[in-house]
Amino acid sequence: MVKGIQGIKSYERLPYYVEIGKELGLEPVFFHPRHVKPGDERVKGYFWNGNRLVSQLVSVPGVIHNRVLTGDAKARNVIRRLSQKKTVFNGLVVRDKRKVHQMLWKNEQIRSYLPHTVPYSMEQLRQFLNKYQVVYVKPSIGSVGIGVARIERHGGNYHFIASKKRQILSHSQIFSTVRRWVGNKRFLIQRGIPLARYGGKTFDIRVSVQKNKEKQWTVSGMVAKVANTKNKLSNLSRGGTAVPFSEALVPIFPEVKQQQAVIERVGIAAVEIAEQYGRHFSSLADLGMDMGIDERGNPYLIEVNVRDQRYSFFKAGEKEMFKQTYRHPLEYAQALLTEKKKRKHLLLAPSQLL
Structure with a gap:
C-alpha cells in the first residue's frame, strides 16, 4: 500500500479497491499512519482519479483496513490510537510465531493441523534432530523466508539449507552452525512436514x-x-x-x-x-x-x-x-x-x- 502511494511498482492493485468500492457505494481513501494529523481527526489521504493518486486533506475514515506492517513506534502508536476511536480491522496483533502457536494449541480441535513447534534451544534442537528427519529453524518474527534454515538428516550427516547457503555437516558441526545462525535473536524449531x-x-x-x-x-x-x-x-x-x-x-x-x-x-x-x-x-x-x-x-x-x-x-x-x-x-x-x-x-x- 505504501509503495502504491509513493508511486513505486507493487502488486497492490489500488484501482481494484476503487472499482469494487463503486459497486458497493464506497470511496476508498489511501493513507499511511504517518499521514494522520495531530488530534487524529484529519489525514492527508490519497484518491485514485483513474490515472494516478491525488492527495487531499480529509476526515479520518470511520472504518480502516490496516495494511501496514511496521516496527516504527510512531506509526504503531497512531494505529493504536485510531483503534480506540475508529473501527480498525487487522490492527496491532501478536506476530510472534511461537505465541501464535500457543494460542492455536489451546483449541484441541485444530491441534492435528499444527506441526510440533518449540522455542529454540540447543537441547530442543538435539531432540528434534534425533526424532525428525527434517527440521526448520526460523525466526519467531519474520516473513518471506528470511532467516529460515532447513536441516535434513541423511545418515550421520546433516544438510543445512538456507536462502544463500547449502552445506553438508557432521553431527558436531550442525550445532555450531545453527548457534551462529541464530545468534542472540529469538528463533523457534519446527518439525518439517x-x-x-x-x-x-x-x-x-x-x-x-x-x-x-x-x-x-x-x-x-x-x-x-x-x-x-x-x-x-x-x-x-x-x-x-x-x-x-x-x-x-x-x-x-x-x-x-x-x-x-x-x-x-x-x-x-x-x-x-x-x-x-x-x-x-x-x-x-x-x-x-x-x-x-x-x-x-x-x-x-x-x-x-x-x-x-x-x-x-x-x-x-x-x-x-x-x-x-x-x-x-x-x-x-x-x-x-x-x-x-x-x-x-x-x-x-x-x-x-x-
Missing part, C-alpha cells in the same frame, strides 16, 4: 482467509507455491513459483472428486485456525496462511501472515481469486459501516422519543 510434491518439488499452499459481508471467515482463494530446489523455500521472493492449487493436486489425486475433497479439507482447517486466532484478536479479518498437505491430503499449518501480499494469486494466473482478496475486505468494511450507522441511530432513538 512431509509435504506433497509437484514436478518432484515440495509445495505448500497460500490460503487467503478473510471476513466477508456476513462478517464470517471465508476462503477467498488458494494457490500452490512450489519450492525452489536450491534452498527448498517456496516463498516467491526466494525463488519459489506459484501454480493453481488444483493443478498441483492432479499428479497426486487424479480424480476431480479427490481434488475437491482435499481443497475442502484445507479450507475447513484454514477457517477453524482463523476463528481460533480471532478469539484472541477481535480485529482480525484478513489473513494469508501458509499451509501444507501430505501425500494423503492431510492439512497442516506452516504459519499465519497478518498482511497477505496476495501476489501469489496473480503469479499463478488466478485473477478471479486475486480480485476476490480485494472484494471481501471491502464488503466486510461496508458491513462494519452499516453496523456503525445502525448503532448511531439506536443511540439517537431515545432522545427522538422525547
Whole structure:
C-alpha cells in the first residue's frame, strides 16, 4: 500500500479497491499512519482519479483496513490510537510465531493441523534432530523466508539449507552452525512436514482467509507455491513459483472428486485456525496462511501472515481469486459501516422519543 502511494511498482492493485468500492457505494481513501494529523481527526489521504493518486486533506475514515506492517513506534502508536476511536480491522496483533502457536494449541480441535513447534534451544534442537528427519529453524518474527534454515538428516550427516547457503555437516558441526545462525535473536524449531510434491518439488499452499459481508471467515482463494530446489523455500521472493492449487493436486489425486475433497479439507482447517486466532484478536479479518498437505491430503499449518501480499494469486494466473482478496475486505468494511450507522441511530432513538 505504501509503495502504491509513493508511486513505486507493487502488486497492490489500488484501482481494484476503487472499482469494487463503486459497486458497493464506497470511496476508498489511501493513507499511511504517518499521514494522520495531530488530534487524529484529519489525514492527508490519497484518491485514485483513474490515472494516478491525488492527495487531499480529509476526515479520518470511520472504518480502516490496516495494511501496514511496521516496527516504527510512531506509526504503531497512531494505529493504536485510531483503534480506540475508529473501527480498525487487522490492527496491532501478536506476530510472534511461537505465541501464535500457543494460542492455536489451546483449541484441541485444530491441534492435528499444527506441526510440533518449540522455542529454540540447543537441547530442543538435539531432540528434534534425533526424532525428525527434517527440521526448520526460523525466526519467531519474520516473513518471506528470511532467516529460515532447513536441516535434513541423511545418515550421520546433516544438510543445512538456507536462502544463500547449502552445506553438508557432521553431527558436531550442525550445532555450531545453527548457534551462529541464530545468534542472540529469538528463533523457534519446527518439525518439517512431509509435504506433497509437484514436478518432484515440495509445495505448500497460500490460503487467503478473510471476513466477508456476513462478517464470517471465508476462503477467498488458494494457490500452490512450489519450492525452489536450491534452498527448498517456496516463498516467491526466494525463488519459489506459484501454480493453481488444483493443478498441483492432479499428479497426486487424479480424480476431480479427490481434488475437491482435499481443497475442502484445507479450507475447513484454514477457517477453524482463523476463528481460533480471532478469539484472541477481535480485529482480525484478513489473513494469508501458509499451509501444507501430505501425500494423503492431510492439512497442516506452516504459519499465519497478518498482511497477505496476495501476489501469489496473480503469479499463478488466478485473477478471479486475486480480485476476490480485494472484494471481501471491502464488503466486510461496508458491513462494519452499516453496523456503525445502525448503532448511531439506536443511540439517537431515545432522545427522538422525547
